[in-house]
Amino acid sequence: MAIEVRIPTILRSYTGGAKVVEGSGDTLGDLLADLDSRHGGLRARLVTDAGALHRFVNVYVNDEDVRFLGALDAKLNDGDSVTILPAVAGGAFGFAAAAAIAGHRAAVAAR
Amino acid sequence: MLSIDRSIIDAIVAHARRDHPDEACGVVAGPAGSDTPTRLIPMDNAARSMTFYEFDSMEQLRVWREMDDRDEEPVVIYHSHTATEAYPSRTDVSFAGEPGAHYLLVSTREPDTEEIRSFRIVDGVVTEEPVEIVAAVDPHAVQSYMFGQSPATVDYECSDR
Numbered sequence: 001m002a003i004e005v006r007i008p009t010i011l012r013s014y015t016g017g018a019k020v021v022e023g024s025g026d027t028l029g030d031l032l033a034d035l036d037s038r039h040g041g042l043r044a045r046l047v048t049d050a051g052a053l054h055r056f057v058n059v060y061v062n063d064e065d066v067r068f069l070g071a072l073d074a075k076l077n078d079g080d081s082v083t084i085l086p087a088v089a090g091g092a093f094g095f096a097a098a099a100a101i102a103g104h105r106a107a108v109a110a111r
Numbered sequence: 112m113l114s115i116d117r118s119i120i121d122a123i124v125a126h127a128r129r130d131h132p133d134e135a136c137g138v139v140a141g142p143a144g145s146d147t148p149t150r151l152i153p154m155d156n157a158a159r160s161m162t163f164y165e166f167d168s169m170e171q172l173r174v175w176r177e178m179d180d181r182d183e184e185p186v187v188i189y190h191s192h193t194a195t196e197a198y199p200s201r202t203d204v205s206f207a208g209e210p211g212a213h214y215l216l217v218s219t220r221e222p223d224t225e226e227i228r229s230f231r232i233v234d235g236v237v238t239e240e241p242v243e244i245v246a247a248v249d250p251h252a253v254q255s256y257m258f259g260q261s262p263a264t265v266d267y268e269c270s271d272r
Contacts, residue, residue: 086208
């Protein structure tokens, strides 16, 4: 089962510079595990130690943000296209406060 | 060094002033590999906050795809700080995910003073760079336009910190 995965510049050091790689899996979590077997270290840049999708990346299945599709549990089908982008965010705010907002957002998205 | 057209800087500053006291953000795309920002794309601040900005994830997907289709890349990623200096915060550094981009910061804390600084942020390391603002001079325009009273180029050197 082939799923096309688009890799952003900042993570291409894990894919030998490749912009697009292929992988397989029934869920996003499975796909990332599969990719990690060939592109070691990639998964750790996308998934936190606690097993959640990292705040610093956006992952899309086709045209949907996976945060609204169950995050790592998002279902994948043959022929799907997965896009990874660095989240663009920041601001004058302190990091602790930003992390609190991130936690709040994750909680909202999980509802 | 970031070299950028005066008309683009004016539009970024106008965007930042318009959204003040909320932070404004956006991208300037340019041909891949050119390091030349040419196409301004103001983005929504999905956080609508005075101290935080965040691209809307769906708008970002659309804009990044469009850049890809046009063989462009995000040459400049800009945002404003509305009460503090134009220097990357720890939050800015944590999120900086485009190692090839110039991170342009505009401070709108002073209503009459243009405060613009540019940084590279790679692997958590912030390096300030000079900004060269190039006057929009049409190369095909009559030559007398070139000899105006105002200088064609303004250089902002790095600040001391």
